[in-house]
Amino acid sequence: MQTAPRAFEMHFSIRYLFYLYLMYRWTFFTAFVLLLFTSCKQYTDYVKSDASYSYYVNEDRVQDYLGKSAEDVFKVQIPVKLIKRDNNAGPLGLQVNGFGAFDVYWDGIFVGSNGKMVKSGQPEVAGTETTYYEIPEKRGNIGKHMITIIGTQTQLREAKRGIDIRLESFLRLHRAPLIVMSFMNLMAGAFLIAAIYYFFLYINSTRKETTVLLFGIICLLFFCLLIIEYVKFYIDIPYTQFYTRLQIVGLLTFAISILVPWYFMLQFDFKKKRLFLFLLFTSLIVIYVTNYGHYDRTAIYFSYAMCLVSIIIAANATFRKIKGGSIVVVGLLASVVVNRYIFYDFGLFIAFTIIVLSMLYLHTIRAKAIEEAHNASLLLSSRLQLELIKKNIQPHFLRNTLTSLIDWVEESPQQGVVFIRALADEFDIMNSISEDTLIPIRQEIELCKKHLQVMSFRKEVCYDWEEKNIDENEEIPPAIIHTIIENGITHSLSPKEGCIRFCLGFAQKDHYKEYTLLTLAKNRKTKKDRGHGTGFKYIKARLNESYGDNWSFDSVAVEEGWQTTIKIFDKR
Amino acid sequence: MKILIIEDEARIAKRIERMTRNFFDKEVQILLSDSLENGLITIDQHEIDLLLLDLNLNGEDGFEILQAFTARSFHTIIISAYTDKAITAFAYGVLDFVPKPFDESRLAQAFMRFTTPGKQLNEDIKFLAVKKGKAVRLIRIKDIIYIKGAGIYTELHLSDNHIELHDKSLESLEKLLPSTFERIHKSFIVCWHEADKLIVEPGGKYSMLLKNGELLPVGRSKYKEIRHKMI
Numbered sequence: 001m002q003t004a005p006r007a008f009e010m011h012f013s014i015r016y017l018f019y020l021y022l023m024y025r026w027t028f029f030t031a032f033v034l035l036l037f038t039s040c041k042q043y044t045d046y047v048k049s050d051a052s053y054s055y056y057v058n059e060d061r062v063q064d065y066l067g068k069s070a071e072d073v074f075k076v077q078i079p080v081k082l083i084k085r086d087n088n089a090g091p092l093g094l095q096v097n098g099f100g101a102f103d104v105y106w107d108g109i110f111v112g113s114n115g116k117m118v119k120s121g122q123p124e125v126a127g128t129e130t131t132y133y134e135i136p137e138k139r140g141n142i143g144k145h146m147i148t149i150i151g152t153q154t155q156l157r158e159a160k161r162g163i164d165i166r167l168e169s170f171l172r173l174h175r176a177p178l179i180v181m182s183f184m185n186l187m188a189g190a191f192l193i194a195a196i197y198y199f200f201l202y203i204n205s206t207r208k209e210t211t212v213l214l215f216g217i218i219c220l221l222f223f224c225l226l227i228i229e230y231v232k233f234y235i236d237i238p239y240t241q242f243y244t245r246l247q248i249v250g251l252l253t254f255a256i257s258i259l260v261p262w263y264f265m266l267q268f269d270f271k272k273k274r275l276f277l278f279l280l281f282t283s284l285i286v287i288y289v290t291n292y293g294h295y296d297r298t299a300i301y302f303s304y305a306m307c308l309v310s311i312i313i314a315a316n317a318t319f320r321k322i323k324g325g326s327i328v329v330v331g332l333l334a335s336v337v338v339n340r341y342i343f344y345d346f347g348l349f350i351a352f353t354i355i356v357l358s359m360l361y362l363h364t365i366r367a368k369a370i371e372e373a374h375n376a377s378l379l380l381s382s383r384l385q386l387e388l389i390k391k392n393i394q395p396h397f398l399r400n401t402l403t404s405l406i407d408w409v410e411e412s413p414q415q416g417v418v419f420i421r422a423l424a425d426e427f428d429i430m431n432s433i434s435e436d437t438l439i440p441i442r443q444e445i446e447l448c449k450k451h452l453q454v455m456s457f458r459k460e461v462c463y464d465w466e467e468k469n470i471d472e473n474e475e476i477p478p479a480i481i482h483t484i485i486e487n488g489i490t491h492s493l494s495p496k497e498g499c500i501r502f503c504l505g506f507a508q509k510d511h512y513k514e515y516t517l518l519t520l521a522k523n524r525k526t527k528k529d530r531g532h533g534t535g536f537k538y539i540k541a542r543l544n545e546s547y548g549d550n551w552s553f554d555s556v557a558v559e560e561g562w563q564t565t566i567k568i569f570d571k572r
Numbered sequence: 573m574k575i576l577i578i579e580d581e582a583r584i585a586k587r588i589e590r591m592t593r594n595f596f597d598k599e600v601q602i603l604l605s606d607s608l609e610n611g612l613i614t615i616d617q618h619e620i621d622l623l624l625l626d627l628n629l630n631g632e633d634g635f636e637i638l639q640a641f642t643a644r645s646f647h648t649i650i651i652s653a654y655t656d657k658a659i660t661a662f663a664y665g666v667l668d669f670v671p672k673p674f675d676e677s678r679l680a681q682a683f684m685r686f687t688t689p690g691k692q693l694n695e696d697i698k699f700l701a702v703k704k705g706k707a708v709r710l711i712r713i714k715d716i717i718y719i720k721g722a723g724i725y726t727e728l729h730l731s732d733n734h735i736e737l738h739d740k741s742l743e744s745l746e747k748l749l750p751s752t753f754e755r756i757h758k759s760f761i762v763c764w765h766e767a768d769k770l771i772v773e774p775g776g777k778y779s780m781l782l783k784n785g786e787l788l789p790v791g792r793s794k795y796k797e798i799r800h801k802m803i
Contacts, residue, residue, distance in 0.1 A: 395654055400672060402672070403587070403672045406587075407587040459581055459582050459583070460586075494582070525609060
């Protein structure tokens with residue numbers, strides 16, 4: 001059985017700062033400067049008193065001191081040798097890690113108790129796992145000493161946890177957890193804020209992206225993990241509940257180990273999500289079962305499994321050249337390295353922090369992509385507006401119209417005036433619809449009719465308009481039927497006699513609305529494919545703008561002439 | 573004289589036709605065509621002297637066909653709404669570019685270019701289009717050393733010693749070419765940059781020595797003018 005994790009070692013601050021430096025390069029400098037002022041000086045002054053003597057070092061040397069009955073009083077004597085002490089270090093302190101309720105004696109002098117041991121008729125009041133005692137200054141001299149621990153352990157006797165002791169400056173014994181926690185709380189706070197922020201973002205977003213929710217949950221779980229892991233420094237947890245905390249830590253690690261790869265799968269659009277999630281889940285269960293009771297080891301293996309799957313996903317994303325993939329691979333590898341070279345307590349959290357940071361980075365990339373898409377759509381809308389306005393001022397339309405107009409005015413002024421009014425009306429309608437993305441169908445039809453009138457003056461061809469089943473409440477993107485008509489005029493041969501007829505039909509079907517425009521005329525032979533002109537690009541862009549992907553556009557030659565069909569599907 | 577109008581807008585086509593008739597009086601035969609396709613057929617069937625062309629016809633770009641037209645023996649006048657294409661049109665060797673909307677005097681001005689013999693000072697021309705079988709090849713103006721009339725055709729003598737045949741007559745080409753080209757003989761147009769010196773041969777025969785050593789005859793009537801220009 002592994003001994004209880006020691007939260008710090010002599011040079012922990014140096015190590016820890018180094019990893020912190022890797023994570024928050026700039027924050028680190030501020031923290032580092034602050035540390036220089038607060039604690040660095042004291043550290044250099046300290047000289048460690050001696051090595052800590054463990055009653056049990058490993059399972060080979062188990063001495064069953066507990067006795068046979070649950071209420072037996074045990075007495076443990078640990079000889080220690082104080083090698084040297086720093087004069088300025090303040091009083092000597094003793095840290096005891098162990099289960100039960102006991103009194104502690106230093107050279108036979110009572111220095112403190114942890115809980116209340118079983119006394120006649122009174123049950124045990126459980127002590128906590130880690131306790132600190134101050135050694136009287138006059139007894140703390142260099143040389144040999146004897147620590148005696150007398151107590152009872154009525155619960156968790158099967159755990160066979162030994163007793164560890166450790167000598168250190170009393171002040172430092174108390175201060176060291178504070179320093180660890182100041183950083184851990186800092187991190188926890190950051191994750192709490194992130195969790196809340198992403199929950200709010202999810203609630204108020206119209207998109208309801210799973211990744212946002214998932215990221216919020218991961219941040220919250222990570223916050224809980226940090227708090228639970230270090231709650232031992234705040235609360236005196238009775239030794240009987242010692243494993244409860246570790247179980248919670250295990251559960252949180254389990255959840256995080258599932259959620260993080262899942263997040264990466266969603267973010268990178270990974271193909272075999274279910275298979276990999278199932279494999280991951282199974283392997284986590286296997287790890288849990290095979291390492292049952294070994295809490296630290298289970299958590300480490302969980303994180304290994306998580307890292308492995310995440311690296312596979314990120315490597316796959318990098319291979320598919322998805323933005324951010326390589327950053328995540330680097331982050332994950334860094335966390336593996338950290339995990340490898342640092343003791344669990346820190347290593348895991350730093351590794352997790354790196355992973356969460358790379359997730360956050362991914363998220364910003366995603367947010368940027370969404371922002372760019374939004375900007376592009378705005379840009380497209382204004383470009384379409386411009387294109388609509390341009391329709392009537394492009395040289396081909398304007399100059400040809402003016403040329404015809406001059407001729408009408410010169411040759412038959414009265415007709416010329418009619419022409420001018422038709423043109424003015426078309427301009428008016430164009431002007432009034434130019435900033436809308438959807439206009440009433442009636443307005444579109446008016447626009448088409450005016451255009452046909454103008455064109456009949458120019459081409460001296462008669463154009464007929466016919467409509468079927470038009471629903472006056474319907475709306476349509478501006479000038480799309482107008483564009484189809486322009487095309488129809490251009491690509492139809494002038495009839496020897498009679499008119500070119502345009503026939504607009506509307507139908508409300510089960511899952512879609514359908515507009516059909518039939519041009520009744522002989523088609524001109526054309527070299528270019530009629531379906532790919534700039535006019536059709538405009539129509540498609542307009543449909544995209546208003547209906548997303550829920551539309552279809554077909555334009556084909558038929559026996560009577562040319563038929564264009566626009567289907568607008570109901571929103572899925 | 574035959575004039576072909578290719579214009580897809582009936583009203584404008586009529587306008588052009590009316591004004592053309594006014595300018596040339598009754599002696600002119602006017603053909604109308606509302607698409608490039610019909611226009612090409614008409615050109616093949618009739619010997620036309622002048623083409624009045626709209627550049628954008630029913631959505632088709634007239635430019636690819638413009639090259640083919642300028643390679644022919646007739647002159648081309650563009651009447652178009654796309655005024656920004658004027659420079660390009662001149663580079664391919666059209667006689668004039670009339671922007672829409674136009675009035676009678678502007679069109680008359682274009683016709684004047686066509687009817688007036690001699691140079692029309694078109695400095696924008698960059699190419700002469702030459703028919704090569706069914707394809708059209710563009711010859712850069714700066715590659716031409718001199719042009720020799722050969723009946724209804726002309727020979728373009730190029731700086732790489734190649735000779736290309738052009739369908740336009742020497743008179744037609746003279747109208748199109750920039751001021752760096754000079755008619756020195758009833759059968760020769762030379763590029764000034766290639767001329768070396770004038771030589772008076774015994775018997776009152778005048779010749780021009782080119783930088784590449786070739787000797788071209790100089791017309792008796794042109795001699796004074798050319799000598800004046802060379803000094």
